[in-house]
Amino acid sequence: MQGLSRHYGPVVALDSLDLTVRPGELIALLGPSGCGKTTTLRLLAGLEDADAGQITVGGKDITRLPASKRDMGMVFQAYSLFPHMTVRQNVAFGLRLRRVGAAERDRRALEMLELVGLSTQADRYPHQISGGQQQRVALARALAIEPQVLLLDEPLSALDAKVRAQLRDQIRRIQLEVGITTLFVTHDQEEALAIADRVGVMRDGRLEQLAPPTDVYSRPATPFVAEFVGLTNRLAGTVSGGTVAVRGRDLPLVDLSTPAGPVTALVRPEAVTLASDSSGESGPLVGTVIATTFLGATSRVTVDLGDTTILAQLSTSDATALPAGSRVALTIRPDPVLVSADAPIADEG
Amino acid sequence: MAAVSPLSAEMSGAEAKGTQPRGLRAGQRRRLNVFRYLVFTIFGLFFLLPLLAMVRFSLQGKKLGTWSLAAWKQIASYKGPPPLLPAIEITLELAVITSVVMLVLVLPTMIWVRLRVRWFSRVLEFICLLPLTIPAIVLVVGLAPIYNKIERYNVSALMLFWAYVILALPYAYRALAAGLNSLDAITLSEAARSLGARWFTVMFRIIAPNMWQAILNALLLTVALVLGEFTVAYLLTYVNLQVELFSISRNTTNAGVLFSASAATLLFGFALLLILSYAGRRLRRGRP
Numbered sequence: 001m002q003g004l005s006r007h008y009g010p011v012v013a014l015d016s017l018d019l020t021v022r023p024g025e026l027i028a029l030l031g032p033s034g035c036g037k038t039t040t041l042r043l044l045a046g047l048e049d050a051d052a053g054q055i056t057v058g059g060k061d062i063t064r065l066p067a068s069k070r071d072m073g074m075v076f077q078a079y080s081l082f083p084h085m086t087v088r089q090n091v092a093f094g095l096r097l098r099r100v101g102a103a104e105r106d107r108r109a110l111e112m113l114e115l116v117g118l119s120t121q122a123d124r125y126p127h128q129i130s131g132g133q134q135q136r137v138a139l140a141r142a143l144a145i146e147p148q149v150l151l152l153d154e155p156l157s158a159l160d161a162k163v164r165a166q167l168r169d170q171i172r173r174i175q176l177e178v179g180i181t182t183l184f185v186t187h188d189q190e191e192a193l194a195i196a197d198r199v200g201v202m203r204d205g206r207l208e209q210l211a212p213p214t215d216v217y218s219r220p221a222t223p224f225v226a227e228f229v230g231l232t233n234r235l236a237g238t239v240s241g242g243t244v245a246v247r248g249r250d251l252p253l254v255d256l257s258t259p260a261g262p263v264t265a266l267v268r269p270e271a272v273t274l275a276s277d278s279s280g281e282s283g284p285l286v287g288t289v290i291a292t293t294f295l296g297a298t299s300r301v302t303v304d305l306g307d308t309t310i311l312a313q314l315s316t317s318d319a320t321a322l323p324a325g326s327r328v329a330l331t332i333r334p335d336p337v338l339v340s341a342d343a344p345i346a347d348e349g
Numbered sequence: 350m351a352a353v354s355p356l357s358a359e360m361s362g363a364e365a366k367g368t369q370p371r372g373l374r375a376g377q378r379r380r381l382n383v384f385r386y387l388v389f390t391i392f393g394l395f396f397l398l399p400l401l402a403m404v405r406f407s408l409q410g411k412k413l414g415t416w417s418l419a420a421w422k423q424i425a426s427y428k429g430p431p432p433l434l435p436a437i438e439i440t441l442e443l444a445v446i447t448s449v450v451m452l453v454l455v456l457p458t459m460i461w462v463r464l465r466v467r468w469f470s471r472v473l474e475f476i477c478l479l480p481l482t483i484p485a486i487v488l489v490v491g492l493a494p495i496y497n498k499i500e501r502y503n504v505s506a507l508m509l510f511w512a513y514v515i516l517a518l519p520y521a522y523r524a525l526a527a528g529l530n531s532l533d534a535i536t537l538s539e540a541a542r543s544l545g546a547r548w549f550t551v552m553f554r555i556i557a558p559n560m561w562q563a564i565l566n567a568l569l570l571t572v573a574l575v576l577g578e579f580t581v582a583y584l585l586t587y588v589n590l591q592v593e594l595f596s597i598s599r600n601t602t603n604a605g606v607l608f609s610a611s612a613a614t615l616l617f618g619f620a621l622l623l624i625l626s627y628a629g630r631r632l633r634r635g636r637p
Contacts, residue, residue: 047539067542078533080540084558094544138540145544 004053006039006205013039015205016053021149026175026182027210028196030189032228036205037185041151044183046070057148073142073180077154079134081126087113087137088122094145112140115174132163139171143178150175150182156191168195189229193217201225219254223340226266231300233272233310237265237339244339246332247284247305254336263339267332272312274301274322277329282306285330289322303328400615407609420605424613427597427606436593437617439506443589444575444621447513448568451521454514456564459525460552464538477522480515485580488512496585506587513575520570528563532556569622576618590614 006014014036021027029037042048044055046067055063062070073094081090091109100108113119116136121129129137135155142150152171156164172195175182186192192199193213200210201224209221220226227234237246239260244251246265277286287305299319301312310330314322322328410417427433455477462469480488492512499508537559538551546555557564579591588596594614598607 045539045543047542067539068545068547070543071545072543074540074543076536076540078536080533080536082537082541082555082559083532093541093546097545097550141540141544151543 001040001044002054002056004040004043004055005051006036006043006048007051012205014043014050017205017207019200019207019210021181021183023181024179025197026172026184026195027198027200028184028186028192029200029202030186030192030229031202032187035202037187037202038153039205040202041074041153041183041185044149045072045074045151071145071148072151073145073147073149074151074153075135075138075142075155077157079126079131079138079158081134081137081141083126086123086125087118087129090126090137091141091144094141098145108144109140112144113137115143115177116140116170130163132159132167135159135167136170139174143174143180148181150180152182152184154186156186157188164191171195193229199229201228203228219336220266220338223264223266223338226338231269231311231313233267233269234340235265235267235308235310237263239263239339244337246337249285249332249334251332251334252336254338258339263341266338266340267310268335269300269311269313271333271335271337272310273331273333274303274312274314274318274328275331276322277327279329283329285332287328287330289324289326289328291324292319292322294319303330305330400612403608404612407605407612409605417605420603420609421613423601423603423606424610427601431588431593431596433593433597433610436588436590439588440576440590442507443510443513444572446507446510447517447575448571450510451514451517451571452564452567455518455521455567456525456557456560457552459522459529460534460556463529463534464548464551464556474522474526478519481519485516486584488515489581489584492581493585506582506589509582509585509587509589512581512585513571513578516578516581517571517574520574521567524566524570525560525563528560528566529556531563532559565625565628569625572621572625573618576614576621 001017001019004014004017004019005012013034017036017040019027019040029040031037039048043050046062046065046069050063053063054061057071081087082093085093088106088109091112092105095105095108110119110122113122116139118129118133118136118140121133121137126134126137135158138155139152155171156167159167168191171184184192184195193216196213198210199213199216201208201216203224209216209225211219211221216225216229220229226232235246237244237251239253239258239262241260242253242256244253244258244263244265246267251265251267274289284305287303287310289301290304290309291302293300293302294316297316298313299316301314301319301322303310303312312330407420408416408418409420424433458473462473496508534556537555541551541555577591578589579595582589583592583595591614594607594610597610598604601607
């Protein structure tokens, strides 16, 4: 996609987007509502027309091709199986339009249903199967036509957490098995980080960062990415000489060219460790535990530092030893941190 | 045990509280059921008594209180003018033509507007519902010059279908709109298009088959309207079944024929609607 733009009246949904997806790669587009991720997918599928820009697949310009001729398989957020057709007929529908013979059509449909583990449900109607199964059938239907690109528009958002995690893993397994180029749109960062080869974080119709999940998380390109992907403490700091001083500690900078001066440092909760403090002394990194949120294997502890609060992510066993009201001493791991040029704020975000 | 007792006590309390509303609900339900049956009976009698009276009059013998099938036999033997059987025939043909034209005109338009020109949906709704606000007599005044010209070419009463399509439009529109609203037509169409379907396929192989019940309802309403239409046909001097019945009542010496013919029309209408409804259920069998 080159210079792809789309406006809805005065609203800019997509602002000159450039994105290249490598063959066989799965890219997850992540971003808040209205950032343009679904618009990107719809432009690619031909369901909407771009105001400007070019879409090329395998060297062929498809910008002006109608959706029916684009050869894209798409799975939608809403259940989109045709209610009057059985599961098998749904999967075979695209093949039927391509005039594939009945026997071959049936064989391919069953093969695809086998792939998503639903061959036993072939003769059921959509209303007779669960939401998760419907989305798996929709995936089988999209794959049956052997599309050049698979487009997944928040296909898991209507499902409950457990089914969602299972289906997410299944999508990734199938994508790797089939080796299909895939664009996956989601607003769930965990989903994007878990499934993608590269994650594209979008904001206001622009791509803020496109990088492997680990880079997006640990080396965010912009403050927006840092804050959108994972939790971030916003702490007042001062940049000087390639480091930022945060509450008396010097932390290395991600961007060494950051100009000197007051900034807001974005520190991950897992970079903060806590230890019980019985000295009774006060200091910039001594505070009181005010709340603990149990998350399973880990817990998130909120510490009041007097002028601000800070989040720390600890193993649950460590967090249990620090009940609310405990005095704690904080240590900030010297990971490279990103700073925001916004006016420094007292409260963490 | 000491820790358990208060909990048990609380639970017992909750259960006790729980049974009270259930008891109240049962009482309310009983009262509601009585009310329902009462209303159903009153309205049933309101509709049924005149129908029963009509059937009784149609079976009235020459002497008061006697029974006879003469009026029913006279339906077939009534020679007119105008003759009865051609009037029935023309009404049935009108029902079929009106239904087909209405469906061909309204169904694709509604699907197209829903999928492609949503901004037009309010205008379409207004246009389709407009005939509800126009009294039949006003419609006839407007249509009369056109039909006067048509009559010069000595065309049959089948030409009434134009007016009947207009009359049936609001009912058919409402039935079809209900069907269309029950579908996520946009997502279904986008899914079909992404699989390679063109607009024609989307409309007639994806959206329309999921609207069978709505289509059937629209057909039922249209047929019912055509079977019972009198004003337009009479004022435009065409003869359909209702005009024929009116004519019989004025021309025959046996008033019972009017009642037997009316009852026959009703029975015929019910039978036709039942057949359509049954056909619809057969089509839907096994589907959502």
